[in-house]
Amino acid sequence: MENLQKIDLPIARSLQRELERQRHTLEMIPSENFVSLAVLEALGSVATNKYAEGYPGKRYYGGCEFIDEIETLAIERAKELFGANYINVQPLSGAPANMAAYFGLLEPGDVILGMDLSHGGHLTHGSPVTFMSKIFDFKRYRTTTDGLIDYTGIHDLAVKFKPKMILMGYSAYSREIDFQKIHEIAQEVEAYTMADIAHIAGLIAAGEMNNPCPLFDIVTTTTHKTLRGPRGGMIMCKDQDVAKRINKAVFPGLQGGPHENNIAAKAVAFKEALQPEFKEYIKQVKKNAKVLEQEIKKTDIRICFGTTDNHLLLLDVTPKGISGKQAEQALDKAGITVNKNMIPDDTRSPMDPSGIRIGTPAITTRGMKEDEMKQIAAWIEQALNNYDNDAELEKIRNDVKELTERFPIYPELKY
Numbered sequence: 073m074e075n076l077q078k079i080d081l082p083i084a085r086s087l088q089r090e091l092e093r094q095r096h097t098l099e100m101i102p103s104e105n106f107v108s109l110a111v112l113e114a115l116g117s118v119a120t121n122k123y124a125e126g127y128p129g130k131r132y133y134g135g136c137e138f139i140d141e142i143e144t145l146a147i148e149r150a151k152e153l154f155g156a157n158y159i160n161v162q163p164l165s166g167a168p169a170n171m172a173a174y175f176g177l178l179e180p181g182d183v184i185l186g187m188d189l190s191h192g193g194h195l196t197h198g199s200p201v202t203f204m205s206k207i208f209d210f211k212r213y214r215t216t217t218d219g220l221i222d223y224t225g226i227h228d229l230a231v232k233f234k235p236k237m238i239l240m241g242y243s244a245y246s247r248e249i250d251f252q253k254i255h256e257i258a259q260e261v262e263a264y265t266m267a268d269i270a271h272i273a274g275l276i277a278a279g280e281m282n283n284p285c286p287l288f289d290i291v292t293t294t295t296h297k298t299l300r301g302p303r304g305g306m307i308m309c310k311d312q313d314v315a316k317r318i319n320k321a322v323f324p325g326l327q328g329g330p331h332e333n334n335i336a337a338k339a340v341a342f343k344e345a346l347q348p349e350f351k352e353y354i355k356q357v358k359k360n361a362k363v364l365e366q367e368i369k370k371t372d373i374r375i376c377f378g379t380t381d382n383h384l385l386l387l388d389v390t391p392k393g394i395s396g397k398q399a400e401q402a403l404d405k406a407g408i409t410v411n412k413n414m415i416p417d418d419t420r421s422p423m424d425p426s427g428i429r430i431g432t433p434a435i436t437t438r439g440m441k442e443d444e445m446k447q448i449a450a451w452i453e454q455a456l457n458n459y460d461n462d463a464e465l466e467k468i469r470n471d472v473k474e475l476t477e478r479f480p481i482y483p484e485l486k487y
């Protein structure tokens with residue numbers, strides 16, 4: 073990266089420090105991952121120079137013949153990966169993808185059923201702090217005390233409010249989803265079905281979780297979490313008329329020129345996800361999450377929703393006498409990166425909630441397996457027990473560093 077060094081040393085230095093941080097800490101935020109060098113190369117490619125408003129074969133700019141090849145490959149590979157009929161790979165990320173879904177199919181004021189934020193829903197699923205909540209009328213459903221999605225509650229809300237859309241898919245929920253049940257409820261009340269599979273897209277692509285694509289009208293996702301691609305979004309549709317409305321909503325409704333370097337990187341990631349090695353990777357992601365669960369169950373930390381069926385765990389750390397923020401800070405000092413998170417019906421604030429969210433996608437990409445998970449769970453327990461003891465946290469940080477050196481990432485890179 074000599075050019076970067078020559079032109080902009082401060083940025084090169086910050087990038088190098090970020091690279092070192094990624095190398096020497098345990099990245100356990102469940103929505104993060106490490107892309108391959110091939111994905112990075114496509115992201116940093118000349119495709120970033122090209123405007124290509126429109127869709128393959130129907131652009132508003134000349135010179136799009138090779139960009140069309142790239143976008144078409146991304147679409148075809150994603151179709152194969154998810155068994156979806158129609159795909160739009162242009163959304164810039166998950167929130168714009170969800171916005172396009174709402175605007176594509178609904179009118180302002182229409183009712184949408186979405187999961188409550190503290191029960192694992194996403195901000196864009198109707199949190200009152202979002203613009204979308206001012207435009208559409210979100211009714212929020214919850215999980216039961218057993219930690220399962222309250223399907224009966226959803227049915228009751230659907231009959232009562234006659235929503236135009238029922239929305240599944242979560243950011244902090246660790247259980248399997250019964251898409252068939254929701255499909256049936258939606259048919260009864262004549263609502264569109266939408267799934268936001270951002271967190272679990274990689275697990276679905278690998279056949280390790282239920283796939284909504286054959287059943288649901290519309291499926292949105294990001295491409296950078298368990299799917300291990302570049303930061304971006306995507307929308308999948310079952311029927312052509314819905315797909316046409318979605319395409320119009322994405323462009324020209326919400327976005328201008330698509331980021332074609334990003335779309336090239338998505339295509340590369342989809343190709344990688346179609347390989348048998350990716351299925352093995354996802355199986356290990358799940359196994360690792362289970363081992364963490366088994367180890368954490370031996371402590372006084374409470375596992376929300378009872379168990380994990382996917383790549384993440386939502387943990388209530390208040391039995392330790394600390395908040396999620398304190399836990400996040402202590403773990404940061406110990407070299408373990410997580411995020412503070414609300415737990416169901418949290419009585420604390422989002423900036424200082426009761427829980428933390430941990431996940432295995434990134435540490436599994438490094439090659440870590442069951443033995444490392446046992447060690448990591450022990451470090452988490454030790455760090456939370458010593459949240460105010462900097463010397464103890466520093467000791468763990470040194471041990472973490474040693475472990476990460478046995479599982480190197482990006483050895484070829486230097487900024």
Ligand code: DSN
Nearest residue numbers: 103166194243244270
């Ligand atoms: N912000 C993402 C996450 O961390 O789960 C969801 O979009």
